[in-house]
Amino acid sequence: MASNAPVGKPTDMSSPRLPKVAGIDSTVPAPPHTVAPLPGVPSAAPPSDAALPPGVLIQDRLASWVSDLTTLHELTERLIKTDSLDGALREMLGAGAALVGARRGMAVLEPADGLGPTSTIGLGLAHADLGTIETVPRGSGSYGRLLDGLPEADPPGAGLPEADPPGAGLPGNGPTAPRRPARVPEPIAIRDVRTEEGLDPRHREVAARLGYAASYALPLATEEAGRLGAAVWLYDEPAEPDERRRHLIGLYGRFATEHLARLLQVERARARVATVAEELLPSRLPRVPGVRLAVRHLTGPQGGGDWYDALPLPEGALGLAVGSVSGTGPSALAAMGRLRASLRAYAVMEGEDPVAVLSDLELLLRLTEPARSATALFAYAEPAQRRIVLAGAGHAPPLVVGDHRTEFVETSLSAPLGMLTCWEAPSVELSPAPGETVLLYTDGLLRRTGDATDRAFARLHAAASSVPRADRSDPGAVADHVLRTLLPGGLDPAVEGEDVVLLAARFE
The missing domain is CATH 3.30.450.40 (GAF domain)
Incomplete structure (x- = not known):
């Protein structure tokens, strides 16, 4: 064998x-x-x-x-x-x-x-x-x-549901036809x-x-x-x-x-989140004699509750606001939209008194959304007189940038909205000189640097001081320089964190 x-x-x-x-x-x-x-x-x-x-x-x-x-x-x-x-x-x-x-x-x-x-x-x-x-x-x-x-x-119709017989799925007619992947x-x-x-x-x-x-x-x-x-x-x-x-x-x-x-x-x-966030914010900034505006808004992957606004008011006045709602995602975006819309209404009714505007906003937030808090800063500006009256609730102070000075506006310390039974803080008045730019920003600008709070404020001051003289006449160029200096790598969309809002107002 x-x-x-x-x-x-x-x-x-x-x-x-x-x-x-x-x-x-x-x-x-x-x-x-x-x-x-x-x-x-x-x-x-x-x-x-x-x-x-x-x-x-x-x-x-x-x-x-x-x-x-x-x-x-x-x-x-x-x-x-x-x-x-x-x-x-x-x-x-x-x-x-x-x-x-x-x-x-x-x-x-x-x-x-x-x-x-x-x-x-x-x-x-x-x-x-x-x-x-x-x-x-x-x-x-x-x-x-x-x-x-x-x-x-892949013949025609592959991947689409096969047609059900007439009446399929109705009582007494049996289940629908099987679906084909x-x-x-x-x-x-x-x-x-x-x-x-x-x-x-x-x-x-x-x-x-x-x-x-x-x-x-x-x-x-x-x-x-x-x-x-x-x-x-x-x-x-x-x-x-x-x-x-x-x-x-x-x-x-x-x-x-x-x-x-x-x-x-x-x-x-x-x-989708970025689209919703952009739709909830102003589509364009108003044109008001005596002041030029520019804004930069950077958002993270989940979308935060940072917002800004610029609202023309009677007699040539202008309302400027920045703020941040706690939380991220769609719920924070929805709350931000409600808060911004409410602030616009209060600004029209009593914009000359920023403390009253924020007090009304705090009461609304406490009654309608007791589990949420927010920071906000509202400024009533009269460009013709170069006069600004502002009040802040737990918000970072504005920064004035000019040829002869770069300094933070001294504001009183106050709690964020929704944290106290009754919020109230004194307002602050300032008079920017011709050619000076006032920067309003959210806390995300400081926290995105990764530094401690005092170090972040020092870096922001240094960035504003180093704006080239040729760029100081353009509020957009001022904002871009500050962002490039503080966040040289930009805002990484893959990194979780707070949004960044920087609103610049240059007074003529």
Whole structure:
């Protein structure tokens, strides 16, 4: 009886040993026509006729699987550390290029629901190169076919609820028809752009100009998240990923799509909050003779309760206000809108007395929102006389900036609105000289510096003192200089914290 011959080692298991991943040899080498993959990423194995005992074969196969899982774990760990759509797309492009053995690529974010946002990110491609690729008709480009849907992979109606029979869901007519999840298009591999059938001539022209000969496009889509976009990697020579590489990039792509879907929801929520906040604040500042106004409003990811206002009053007067409501998010925005609207009404009725305006506002806040507190500063300005009367409730003092002085306005200490049974504090009067600018700001400007309160006040004073003389005639330039000096990196939208409001009034 003939003895059984030893089983030959599968082609995807036999490979020369490359750098290890977590102590396990990689088994998927990079194709010779592309650059080496990222460190720690496995590559495909060349065929071999070597025969191994069954035990060694199983052990090698298990080691290969563990190596693949380790690699995917490391790549997904790096991906989940990204907290922005652009950052996640760039990380996904780099990791995907290593997994498929390519050198360049691009990712297009274009959610199927049409609600945006949209963006295009390149890897090893300049902005002009991305524009050149976008000149290829979408029906010919692989990523465009994925974004628009492939008839053979995504038939009309796929992903939409199937039609219910007449009367379905009504009493006695039984349950509604089952819903069908969205179908995910298959990846598209173009092994050789020069010989591929059905390609638009423009596609071949662009490939020759940019120097790529093949591509592999992956849909950024899952049945749950739907289609968010597509990624395409470009090869320098004719090639396509083997089955093992396709499997790895498929697993990674599904995880990346779910992560992008979460970031997309966060980005849309932030955009909605920012839109609501902007709608609750003045769309433009009024023009009043004798004074020029400018404002800068920076908001965090959740949206805070900082606000400002500039209200024309009878007889050429002007009401200026800044304030902050406790809390963040939609509830704080709603409270801010109510508080600002109330202050405008009180300013029209008794604006000449800022103490009365804030007293009425405190009573309203205590009666209608007893669990909330707020700081506020209201100033009644008469630009023609360059006279300002102001009162503050737990708010930082204004800062006067001019050619001959930079000093804080001395105001009395008082509690925020809603903290005491009856609020009242004396008002302060000041007369800015011609050409001086009065800065009203919220506490977020000081707290965003990360310094202690006294140190933050000193930095604000130094920033205002260092405004170039050529910029002091423009209140917007004064505000920009102060913000650049105090917050040189700007307001990081990913960092939780208070909003920043800076209102500048320059008196002629």
